[in-house]
Amino acid sequence: MVALDPACGAGDLLLPLAALLPVERTASRTLSNWNEHLFGRDLSAEFVRAARLRLLLLALTRGAKLDGTPASVANLLSNIALGDGLTDIKPYRSATHVVMNPPFGIVEPPTATAWRRGHVTAAALFVDRALQWCDPQTIIAAILPEVLRTGTSYSKWRERVALRSTALREVSLGLFSPDADVDVFLTSLVVRKNGPKTPKRTPSNRSDIVSVSDKFVVTVGPVVPHRDELKGPFRAFLHPGNATAWKTIKRINESRRFDGRLLKPPFVVIRRTSRPGDPNRAIASLVLGSRPVAVENHLLVARPLRGGLPVCKKLVRLLRSKAVNRTLDRTMRCRHLTTLSVSRLPWV
Numbered sequence: 001m002v003a004l005d006p007a008c009g010a011g012d013l014l015l016p017l018a019a020l021l022p023v024e025r026t027a028s029r030t031l032s033n034w035n036e037h038l039f040g041r042d043l044s045a046e047f048v049r050a051a052r053l054r055l056l057l058l059a060l061t062r063g064a065k066l067d068g069t070p071a072s073v074a075n076l077l078s079n080i081a082l083g084d085g086l087t088d089i090k091p092y093r094s095a096t097h098v099v100m101n102p103p104f105g106i107v108e109p110p111t112a113t114a115w116r117r118g119h120v121t122a123a124a125l126f127v128d129r130a131l132q133w134c135d136p137q138t139i140i141a142a143i144l145p146e147v148l149r150t151g152t153s154y155s156k157w158r159e160r161v162a163l164r165s166t167a168l169r170e171v172s173l174g175l176f177s178p179d180a181d182v183d184v185f186l187t188s189l190v191v192r193k194n195g196p197k198t199p200k201r202t203p204s205n206r207s208d209i210v211s212v213s214d215k216f217v218v219t220v221g222p223v224v225p226h227r228d229e230l231k232g233p234f235r236a237f238l239h240p241g242n243a244t245a246w247k248t249i250k251r252i253n254e255s256r257r258f259d260g261r262l263l264k265p266p267f268v269v270i271r272r273t274s275r276p277g278d279p280n281r282a283i284a285s286l287v288l289g290s291r292p293v294a295v296e297n298h299l300l301v302a303r304p305l306r307g308g309l310p311v312c313k314k315l316v317r318l319l320r321s322k323a324v325n326r327t328l329d330r331t332m333r334c335r336h337l338t339t340l341s342v343s344r345l346p347w348v
Contacts, residue, residue, distance in 0.1 A: 001017070001020075001037055001096055001097055002036070002037055002039065002094050002095050002096045002097070003017045003037065003038055003039065003095065003096070003097040003098070003099060004039040004040070004041075004091045004092060004094070004095035004097070004098050004099070005039070005040045005041075005098075005099050005100055006040075006041050006085025006086075006088075006091070006092070006098065006100055006102070006126055006129070006130070007041070007042060007085050007100055007101070007102045007103060007126060008040030008041060008042050008047070008048075008051055008080065009042055009044075009047050009051070009101075010047050010050040010051050010054060011040065011050065011051030011052075011054050011055060011080070012101070013099045013100070013101060014038050014040055014051060014055065014080070014099075015054060015055065015058060017037075017038060017097075017099070018034055018038060018055050018058055018059075019058065019062075021033065021034050021037055021038075023059060023062045023063055023064050024064060025064070025065060026064060026065050026066075026067040027056060027059050027060060027064040027065060027066050027067055027068070027073045028067050028068055028073050028076060029064075030059045030064045031055065031056060031059060031073060031074070031076040031077055032076050034055065034059070034077065035076055035077050035078060035079050035080075036079075038055070038077065038079065038080060039079045039080065039091040039094065039095065040079070040080035040081070041080075041081060041082075041083040041084065041085040041088055041091065042082065042083070042085075043082070043083075043084060044082075045082050048080060048081060048082050049074070051077075051080050052074035052075065052077045052080055053070060053071075053074050055074070055077060055080075056070060056073055056074045056077075079091070085100075085102070085126060085129070086110065086122075086125055086126065086129055087110070089133050092129070092130060092133035092134050093133065093134075093135065095134060095135075095138055096137075096138060096139070097138065097139045097140075097141070098130050098134060098138060098139070098140045098141070098142075099140075099141050099142070100126055100127075100130070100140075100141075100142045100143070101142070101143040102122055102123045102125075102126035102127075102142070102144075103122040103123065103126075104121055104122065104123050104145045104182060105121070105122055106119045106120065106121055106122075107119065107120065107121075107122045107125070109125060113125075113128070114156070114160070115128075115154075115156035115157045115159070115160045116153070116154065116156060116157060121145060121147065121148065123142075123144050123145055123148060124148055124154060124157050126142075127140070127142060127144070127148075127161065128157070128160070128161075130191075131160075131161065131164040131165055131189075131191060132164075134191045135191065136191050136192060136193040137190060137191060137193060138190070138191045139168075139188065139189070139190055140165070140187075140188065140189045140190075140191065141186070141187070141188045141189075142186070142187055142188075142189075143173070143176075143184050143185075143186055144184060144185060144186075144187060145182055145183070145184055146172070146182070146183040146184060146185055146333040146334055147334050148185075149170070149172075149185050149187075149333070150331060150332050150333060150334055150341070151334050151338070152338040152339070152340050152341075161189070163192075164191065164192055165189035165190060165191055165192055166189065166190045166192060167187065167188075167189055168188040168189060168190060169186070169187065169188045170185060170186070170187045170188075171185060171186045171187075172185045172330070172333055173185055173186055174276070174333075183276055183333040183334070185333075209346065210346070210347040211343065211344055211345060211346055211347055212302070212315065212318075212342055212343050212344070212345045212346075212347055213343035213344065214305075214347060215304060215305060215306075215307070215311055215315070215347055216268075216302040216303060216304055216305060216311075216315065216343075217302070217303045217305065218300055218301070218302050218339045218342050218343045219300070219301050219303070219339060220272075220297050220299075220300060220301070220339060221238075221263075221269070221295035221296045221297045221298065221299045221300070221301055222260050222261040222263075222294070222295065222297065223237070223239075223256075223258060223260065223294050223295060223296045223297060224296075224297050225239075225296060225297075228258065228260060230256060230257040230258075231257050231258075231259055232257050232258050232259025232260075233257065233258075233259070234255045234256065234257055235255060235256065235257070235258045235262060235292070235293070235294040236252040236254070236255055236289075236291050236292075236293045236294065237252065237254045237255050237256040237258070237293075237294045237295075237296070238252055238254075238269060238287065238293050238294070238295045238296065238299065239254075239295075239296035239298065239299065240271050240273070240296070240298050240299060242254055243269050243271070243285045243287075243299060244285060245271075245280075245283045245284075245285065246283070246284065246285065246316070246320065247285055247286070248285075248286045248288060249285055249286065249287050249288065249289075250288045250289055251289065252289075252293065256294065258294040260294070262292035262293060262294055263292060263293050263294075263295055263301055263303065264292045264293075265287045265288050265289045265290070265291075265293065266286065266287065266288050266304070266308055266309045266312045267287050267301055267302060267303045267304070267312065268284050268285070268286055268287070268301070268302040268312050268315050268316060268319075269284065269285050269287060269295060269299040269300065269301055269302075270282050270283065270284045270299065270300040270301075270302065270319065270337065270342060271283045271284075271298070271299060271300075271337075272298050272299065272300055272336045272337050273298070273335065273336060274328070274332070274335065274336065274337045275335060276328075276329050276332075276333045277329065278325075279325075280319075280320060280325065281324065281325050281328040281329065281332075281337070282319040282324055282328065282337060282342065282345075283319075284315070284316045284319045284320070285316075286312055286313065286316050288309070300337060300339060300342055302315060302342065318345070318347070318348070319345075323346075323348065324345055327345060327346070328341065328345075331344075
């Protein structure tokens with residue numbers, strides 16, 4: 001085993017791997033041996049020193065005898081070093097296993113990516129680099145933000161991962177910690193032996209399964225308050241503040257100037273903000289009336305393809321059901337619902 005953590009921090013993921021390695025009589029011999037199996041990179045020199053010292057402490061607690069100063073012995077772990085896991089290719093080439101809990105912050109990619117324009121979460125880049133630089137059959141295990149698993153904006157990233165690897169396991173873990181308001185999942189992958197290829201598509205025999213998309217067109221409200229200028233005629237204006245949860249809205253008392261796309265009732269609006277574990281994941285309101293409406297982009301709009309008011313009422317009942325809560329808790333653990341997550345809900 002040669003394991004790499006490309007964003008190792010203080011060594012949290014390297015420690016359990018070191019626990020699997022043998023211990024020699026002395027700490028220096030032990031760490032010299034471990035140095036052949038454990039690689040790490042981090043941008044913080046303090047974290048690198050902490051990771052080395054924690055691994056030394058593990059060796060001592062397992063019975064190795066300290067035979068030098070702690071700093072001199074810890075520095076034998078030279079493959080755990082200051083560096084950038086997004087640019088340093090060499091350790092990826094040596095690794096048989098890659099473990100990572102990479103940064104989740106939003107960054108500008110150093111080079112153009114085929115799967116996303118503009119800013120991305122750094123976690124997506126770390127996985128992309130590992131799949132690009134690791135040898136075939138390398139095993140990758142990563143703790144990643146749920147937006148990568150379920151967010152619409154990372155659909156091309158998921159396609160790229162599927163082309164370059166075989167998935168072994170994927171498990172939702174819930175909140176990263178009580179102090180970090182982000183859901184995460186664990187994934188383990190194997191880099192494909194023969195490089196990227198198109199996954200085989202199995203013909204589906206589930207054409208009898210009906211989803212919300214068979215009954216409705218689901219879009220994002222077209223009004224962006226801080227971008228769209230106040231120009232054009234005054235229009236009835238619907239937003240999360242006046243779209244009362246689970247109510248039938250027959251009259252909208254707020255208006256604003258808007259010269260963009262309007263929506264004609266009846267339709268259903270759904271609040272986009274949604275947290276896993278909420279009593280209701282898809283909070284809806286039924287909108288009636290004869291006037292076209294300007295709808296804010298913090299609401300999803302479900303317009304019936306046919307059936308009018310009766311089918312809208314059925315959708316509201318469906319969205320309030322426990323079955324929908326369970327489905328969204330499993331498939332959409334980001335903080336915002338997407339048009340795709342609602343469109344794919346089974347119509348039962």
